[in-house]
Amino acid sequence: MFAALGDETRLQLLVKLGTGEPQSIKQLTMDLPVTRQAVTRHLRVLEAAKFVTQETHGRERRFVARQAGLDEAHHALKVVAQQWEDALQRLKQFIED
Amino acid sequence: MFAALGDETRLQLLVKLGTGEPQSIKQLTMDLPVTRQAVTRHLRVLEAAKFVTQETHGRERRFVARQAGLDEAHHALKVVAQQWEDALQRLKQFIED
C-alpha cells in the first residue's frame, strides 16, 4: 500500500484523479514526462493497491479515484501513530517515576 | 516519505521501535531474517525520512521512534483524503443536478 504511494509519478496521478473526474490513460499521460506505457504500468500498481478503479468506455479506459483506498491508508497510519504515542507516553511516565 | 514506509523490513523495524525503547542495531537485527548491514541501511532510510533518530551510547548506536514523523505522514494522507472526498462529493452533486 505505502509502496504504491512511494513513487513520484504515481502521486501525481493520484493528485490528478483527485479532481474526481474519470480520466483516460491518454489524458493522464499529458503533462507527465513519461510515455503512455509507463503511465499504464503505474495505473496498474495503483489499481492493485486499491487506490483507483477502471471503467471501460468504448475504446477508452477511464480511471477513477477510489476514496476508500486513501481512507484505508490514512487509517492504518493513524493506528500506528496512536500506538507509538501510547508507548512513548508510557516510557516517559516510567522515566519520570 | 511513503517510499520509506513501503518496505516490509522497514515496517517491522518501525513496529519494534514503536515500543518506545531505544534499541541498538544489533538488537533490531535479531528476529529479522537479514544481516546487520541490511538493517543499518534501512535505519538510514528511516532516519532520512525523519521516522527515527539516533543517540550514540558508548559503542552502541541506539535508534528511537520519532513520533512527529508518523504524525506528519498521517497528516499528509489526511489532507489528500479530504481533498478527494470534497472533489468526489462535488462531482456526485453535479451529476445529480
Add this chain to the structure above:
DNA sequence: TTAACATGCAACGAAAATGTTGCACAACGG
C-alpha cells in the same frame, strides 16, 4: 594490554522497478 564486541565502510551481486520502443488490434468517424 588484549580479546571480545558493536559498528562503519566499500565492493559486489541479484532482483525489482522504471522507462522505452515496436508492433498488433479493436473502436470510432468520415
Add this chain to the structure above:
DNA sequence: CCGTTGTGCAACATTTTCGTTGCATGTTAA
C-alpha cells in the same frame, strides 16, 4: 470501408533497491 485513435503486449535497457561479504576501527571489560 479505411484512416485515425486509444490501448495492450512483449522485448529490452537502465537504474535502484536490497542484500551479502570482507575488512577496518573505536569501545568495553577482564
